[in-house]
Every structure is written in structure tokens, then in C-alpha cells.
Amino acid sequence: QQPVQSPQAVILREGEDAVINCSSSKALYSVHWYRQKHGEAPVFLMILLKGGEQKGHEKISASFNEKKQQSSLYLTASQLSYSGTYFCGTEVETGGFKTIFGAGTRLFVKA
Amino acid sequence: EAQVTQNPRYLITVTGKKLTVTCSQNMNHEYMSWYRQDPGLGLRQIYYSMNVEVTDKGDVPEGYKVSRKEKRNFPLILESPSPNQTSLYFCASSLFANTEAFFGQGTRLTVV
Numbered sequence: 001q002q003p004v005q006s007p008q009a010v011i012l013r014e015g016e017d018a019v020i021n022c023s024s025s026k027a028l029y030s031v032h033w034y035r036q037k038h039g040e041a042p043v044f045l046m047i048l049l050k051g052g053e054q055k056g057h058e059k060i061s062a063s064f065n066e067k068k069q070q071s072s073l074y075l076t077a078s079q080l081s082y083s084g085t086y087f088c089g090t091e092v093e094t095g096g097f098k099t100i101f102g103a104g105t106r107l108f109v110k111a
Numbered sequence: 112e113a114q115v116t117q118n119p120r121y122l123i124t125v126t127g128k129k130l131t132v133t134c135s136q137n138m139n140h141e142y143m144s145w146y147r148q149d150p151g152l153g154l155r156q157i158y159y160s161m162n163v164e165v166t167d168k169g170d171v172p173e174g175y176k177v178s179r180k181e182k183r184n185f186p187l188i189l190e191s192p193s194p195n196q197t198s199l200y201f202c203a204s205s206l207f208a209n210t211e212a213f214f215g216q217g218t219r220l221t222v223v
Contacts, residue, residue: 044211
């Protein structure tokens, strides 16, 4: 039931782009994205609700394809500050208001 | 300052000794939840609460209890802790379900 995130880890040079995918075996109502830096609490990036919308947040954006039950997070022109672990959290349509997170994608941006 | 406050930040205890981790938010949020984080497993939801006196099980509720008697507080209770509950715990709150969640700073619990 846990959504599958890919890749598990990625190393980028500053300025490069990355895509992180989150895929579920169940129909989704919403997808949340968070970033967590080492030793800190997760920080909210964005939430996408059923409807296939795409959202943007500075150079970070995300899409939600409800038919494919997946979401993708796009990081463009990466900065050193983007380093951290990215988690997607999903709420399934029949799961009440329970949130299930993926195992995370470690992203490291080097100069 | 808007925040979610957890206490304690670190706790070492012995098997079977009841403990409570407190969580308080000052944003008048309705939705609160508890997560545990273990290496390689991400965040797993333990319990959540939609509002005062309304709680429900998350993905891994076994061995935990919660209560929501006031809107701002959502304590996590371990009646008889066991070593497999050694973990990093986060409390989070949001205005409603499916809105931006704010996390506390975490409680690192070790059960020996």
C-alpha cells in the first residue's frame, strides 16, 4: 500500500534538473510532497488534489495523473539548498483521511 | 510564532514503562497526526485526529494510544513500550486534512 518512489537516490550538479516519481497501486485522492534535510523536520512543498492539476513553487513543480495513480515532482535548475530527502504522501480514495508516505528519494546537489 | 511543539526531544526509557510524548500547536488547526520515521521506511502514520474527540488509526497504530481532549494538544501514549518502538517520532498539524502540514521538531525515543 506504500507508494513507490523513484529513483531512490540522485546526485545532481548545480543547475541540473531532476524528476522524482511517486506511484501508487490504489486510486488516489491527493498527493503531498515534502522535503526533509538531515536532522530536521519535513517541510511542506505542495499538495495536489484529484483533478490532474499541476502546481508550481518557484523552480519546483509537480503534476498528478489520477488515471495512472502517480505524481511527479520536477526540480529545475537545482540549487545546493535543494539537497535533502523528498517524500510523497498519498491519501487513497477509500482510505479515509489516512496519509501513507513513500520511502523517500535522497537528492544531493553538488557545486 | 506559528509552531508545533513536541516534548521531550530525546527520551531513553525501559521496556514496559508507560510514557507520553506531548504535542501542542498554536495555529487553531483541526487536523493533527503522529508519525514514526525509521531508516528506509519513510514516515508512517500512527494515528490522526480530525478534531476534538475524533481520532482514527493510521497505518501502524499497534502499541500506541492518543487522545484529543483539546484542539491544541494531541499526546501520544505508549502504555507498555517495547524495543521495536525505538524510533524518531513526529507530530504534525494542518488546518484540515489535505492542507499544508506543519511538523514538530521530532522526538527521538529509545526503548531498552
